[in-house]
Amino acid sequence: xxxxxxxxxxxxxxxxxxxxxxxxTPSLIIDYKIFENNILKMKEFITNNxxxxxxxxKMHKSIDVANFQINNGGAHGICCQKVxxxxxxxxxxxxxxxxxxxxxxxxxxDRLTKIAKTNCNISCCxxxxxxxxxxxxxxxxxxxxxxxxxxxxxGANRCGLESFKEIQSLIDLINTMSNIKFEGFxxxxxxxxxxxxxxxxxxxxxxxxxxxxxxxxxxxxxxxIITGVGTGCFDLEVKENVYDEIQVGSYAFMxxxxxxxxxxxxxxxxxxxxxxxxxxxxVMSTSVKKQAVVDAGLKSMSLDSxxxxxxxxxxxxxxxxxxxxxxxxxxxxxxxxxxxxxIPGHCDPTCNLHDWYVVTKDNIVxxxxxxxxxxxxx
Numbered sequence: 581x582x583x584x585x586x587x588x589x590x591x592x593x594x595x596x597x598x599x600x601x602x603x604x605t606p607s608l609i610i611d612y613k614i615f616e617n618n619i620l621k622m623k624e625f626i627t628n629n630x631x632x633x634x635x636x637x638k639m640h641k642s643i644d645v646a647n648f649q650i651n652n653g654g655a656h657g658i659c660c661q662k663v664x665x666x667x668x669x670x671x672x673x674x675x676x677x678x679x680x681x682x683x684x685x686x687x688x689x690d691r692l693t694k695i696a697k698t699n700c701n702i703s704c705c706x707x708x709x710x711x712x713x714x715x716x717x718x719x720x721x722x723x724x725x726x727x728x729x730x731x732x733x734x735g736a737n738r739c740g741l742e743s744f745k746e747i748q749s750l751i752d753l754i755n756t757m758s759n760i761k762f763e764g765f766x767x768x769x770x771x772x773x774x775x776x777x778x779x780x781x782x783x784x785x786x787x788x789x790x791x792x793x794x795x796x797x798x799x800x801x802x803x804x805i806i807t808g809v810g811t812g813c814f815d816l817e818v819k820e821n822v823y824d825e826i827q828v829g830s831y832a833f834m835x836x837x838x839x840x841x842x843x844x845x846x847x848x849x850x851x852x853x854x855x856x857x858x859x860x861x862x863v864m865s866t867s868v869k870k871q872a873v874v875d876a877g878l879k880s881m882s883l884d885s886x887x888x889x890x891x892x893x894x895x896x897x898x899x900x901x902x903x904x905x906x907x908x909x910x911x912x913x914x915x916x917x918x919x920x921x922x923i924p925g926h927c928d929p930t931c932n933l934h935d936w937y938v939v940t941k942d943n944i945v946x947x948x949x950x951x952x953x954x955x956x957x958x
Contacts, residue, residue, distance in 0.1 A: 593948075597944065600919070600940050605861050608930075608937050609921070633655045634658060636827050637660055639928045641953035646669060646674055659677070678729070679703065682708075689714055693715065703763060706728045709749070731767075734767045737771075764802075764824070766807055768807075781813055808823060833857035839855060862875050862918070866912065871908055872918075875904070876920075895907050936950060
């Protein structure tokens with residue numbers, strides 16, 4: 581991306597060739613080597629396990645990251661969560677997008693079916709008859725075809741259907757439509773991704789996948805694609821042999837929460853993805869003894885999964901407000917203008933707080949990638 585008209589410290593945090601110590605803070609840092617290694621590890625995993633990869637772009641919201649995953653990481657398309665988010669990627673050349681959500685608002689449905697008129701293969705989830713009829717009407721009016729996945733409630737208790745009778749009714753309805761095609765089932769149980777204890781996580785995965793196995797058997801005559809799976813237990817879910825496609829997202833960057841999940845190396849072959857995403861912060865005050873204050877607070881990272889961890893010092897981030905982060909520093913190690921790398925608790929909402937990724941290699945800025953779909957939440 582051409583950055584000649586941008587000014588460091590005003591509308592961009594850095595320029596190519598800059599040393600990381602000079603990057604303006606707070607800013608999002610991608611360690612390119614670690615990021616690339618994470619992408620290639622997942623590519624090896626899907627190749628060995630013969631599943632397709634459709635990573636979730638709601639995590640990074642970046643055209644550059646999505647293209648990297650497709651061109652280098654074995655992905656055949658991406659997931660999005662919102663229509664406008666999907667439009668950002670479709671308008672920038674991504675040709676296969678699944679919106680893992682119900683699109684029910686009439687204006688949104690119209691925009692959805694217009695995306696399908698481009699070179700993009702667009703799909704979405706459904707779980708009720710009214711929505712299916714509205715999508716059909718819009719697709720017919722716009723002379724487009726929409727692929728739909730019926731969302732199966734396999735334990736998340738959020739959206740979707742659990743009754744096979746109700747699912748059959750939706751399939752029968754879809755099969756009467758001219759502009760909607762039944763593709764398969766969205767079967768994602770987000771709640772199991774975050775269970776800290778490995779043994780309990782494994783039990784919950786098996787329970788979830790047993791439900792999906794019954795679904796797959798019941799509707800096998802339709803040859804449905806089963807899509808789902810998250811970073812927290814992707815390997816366990818894939819080993820259950822019920823999924824055709826996985827929707828992992830956070831594996832590319834990782835965060836403090838996912839990195840904290842317990843792993844049993846004797847049973848679980850979890851690939852140890854490493855943290856590639858950091859919030860770079862700067863020490864701006866040490867006036868209070870035994871603590872340092874950095875310039876990264878609530879407006880720089882999400883705290884829904886806990887406080888960030890400090891990466892490059894053996895210190896603890898203990899509190900924050902909008903623009904301040906307090907680090908416990910009992911030995912007064914930190915000095916004014918020291919750079920502190922923070923690993924956010926939850927990467928997805930943290931990325932949505934920033935305009936740019938500063939891509940670094942060996943502590944030198946090699947590129948800036950815009951957070952392309954930031955704020956596109958319609």
